[in-house]
Amino acid sequence: MAYKIGFAGTDGRTLLSALVTSTAKSEKYENNFEGVVIRGTPAMPQFAKMMGWPVDFLQTANNSVEAYSAAMIEALKSSMIDYSMIMPEDLLYKGLVDEVQKAGFGDRVAGLTRAGSFIEGDKVACKRLCEKYSIPVADEWHAVDARDYRMVRDLCLRILDRYGGVVMKYPYSAAGKGSRIILDAWEIKEVFDTLINDYKDDYRGMLGNKSIWPLLIESRMSGIEISFTILVDKNGNFQILPTAMDYPERFEGPASKNNPITGGMGSISPHPMETDDLIQMVATDIAQPLVSAMKKENILRPCVLYPGCILSFVGEMRPKRIRVCEINIRPGEPEFQPIGRRLRNLGPMVKAMFEGKLNEVTPEVRTDQVSMCIALTTGPGGPDGQKGYPWSCTKGEPVDIDFSYFKKKNIQIIPSAMTYSEDDVVLKSDGSRVAFLNANATVKPEGKRAEVAERLRQKLYAAFREGKIRVIPRENPKSNRLAIRKDIGSHYLLSEQLFLDKKEPVMDIAKTLQEGVGRKA
Numbered sequence: 001m002a003y004k005i006g007f008a009g010t011d012g013r014t015l016l017s018a019l020v021t022s023t024a025k026s027e028k029y030e031n032n033f034e035g036v037v038i039r040g041t042p043a044m045p046q047f048a049k050m051m052g053w054p055v056d057f058l059q060t061a062n063n064s065v066e067a068y069s070a071a072m073i074e075a076l077k078s079s080m081i082d083y084s085m086i087m088p089e090d091l092l093y094k095g096l097v098d099e100v101q102k103a104g105f106g107d108r109v110a111g112l113t114r115a116g117s118f119i120e121g122d123k124v125a126c127k128r129l130c131e132k133y134s135i136p137v138a139d140e141w142h143a144v145d146a147r148d149y150r151m152v153r154d155l156c157l158r159i160l161d162r163y164g165g166v167v168m169k170y171p172y173s174a175a176g177k178g179s180r181i182i183l184d185a186w187e188i189k190e191v192f193d194t195l196i197n198d199y200k201d202d203y204r205g206m207l208g209n210k211s212i213w214p215l216l217i218e219s220r221m222s223g224i225e226i227s228f229t230i231l232v233d234k235n236g237n238f239q240i241l242p243t244a245m246d247y248p249e250r251f252e253g254p255a256s257k258n259n260p261i262t263g264g265m266g267s268i269s270p271h272p273m274e275t276d277d278l279i280q281m282v283a284t285d286i287a288q289p290l291v292s293a294m295k296k297e298n299i300l301r302p303c304v305l306y307p308g309c310i311l312s313f314v315g316e317m318r319p320k321r322i323r324v325c326e327i328n329i330r331p332g333e334p335e336f337q338p339i340g341r342r343l344r345n346l347g348p349m350v351k352a353m354f355e356g357k358l359n360e361v362t363p364e365v366r367t368d369q370v371s372m373c374i375a376l377t378t379g380p381g382g383p384d385g386q387k388g389y390p391w392s393c394t395k396g397e398p399v400d401i402d403f404s405y406f407k408k409k410n411i412q413i414i415p416s417a418m419t420y421s422e423d424d425v426v427l428k429s430d431g432s433r434v435a436f437l438n439a440n441a442t443v444k445p446e447g448k449r450a451e452v453a454e455r456l457r458q459k460l461y462a463a464f465r466e467g468k469i470r471v472i473p474r475e476n477p478k479s480n481r482l483a484i485r486k487d488i489g490s491h492y493l494l495s496e497q498l499f500l501d502k503k504e505p506v507m508d509i510a511k512t513l514q515e516g517v518g519r520k521a
Contacts, residue, residue, distance in 0.1 A: 033347025116299030165220025379483035393431030
């Protein structure tokens, strides 16, 4: 019997998850699994057909919750899919799980209901939840009225004096772009004005002009940023998957007004700082109390949690302290792509989420492999002088791919913001993150992950540099509209330099991940 798992969404992680579900071979479970993309993007069905990928597609009338729910409910009734997982947080905020529940299929859809989605959708409410259940967060945080600049200024000055940095956050859904860092007093007014200008229409639309406009202000946490993907079942059992390091800034270097946080420019798994001690710390300090809190608040159900954290170390790479920046309620993009490519049993784990058996099904991880993902985004230029991703993007230009090259180099292309024109039989860019390049490499027993990561980086960058995948600009057919970040994975070398005396941790981490860190709340 083949279990069919549908992944709902319109981005690369959706197709990648379906593909891994269909093709990865578990060493422990005999059941066959088939991945189904629910909606996807226009180019995905044709691309999968061209590649011979065993992935089915379930179309929706449009991108609304109503269209998704209608298609999913009918597919569940007809057994076109057995289970479903919702990937974009926006569909959860708008109540897609609630709609499927009303039709009697709530036990076959993974994701939080509208009532539980505040964990990601309302950062102030999430902070209060963490405080109530002793989940570590920033040392100091405040919710204030965004229209009271003097209060905001005074709080920022005090927090700057105590902690050396402030983080100012629009507390509602902002696609990862609502956080702004302040490092000195001169920046307070400019950062404040820019954030309010960016979100004033959202505030007015949600709250009107008379209500308080909540603004989250917290002390900046120093350390290393790291996120964790946690699968949770209906009984409160959970499993922590391998980590991945995200590169959210558009360009190399720290975030700034000229280097904004984007949807993600690339990722690598495992995170350079992942250790077995760290996984255990996350299970004890974050996952366990968070799942317990969800159970007590009556919002627990099969879901994916993705807490973003700041980690402090002591000598010899030992984790000392971990704190939550924010908690997402879906897999990361593109972080879940390299994570998925290292898993052998994504299908069995998803099935266990619905059966309440995640305490029995542990991650089967390709522990000797490093996996890298690089986003190919729309670069500057076009008829109106577009700035490129994540600002204004040129659309509708042909995508040219040397498929034989990518097959020879064992590089996987995952289409994202890409359309397909049946009239002239061509793939076209639809702007933003056009596609992703993925590749894995094996770390030999005496090898170093830093060296493997650097080879992967050079391999993927060479494909871009040599124009093996291009978006052909209108103004110059010999050029390439695509742009990438060149430093994805470079932090492995920085980690090696930072911890000169640390042992290569691949096999130690492998033991922890292979055994699993599942807990029952």
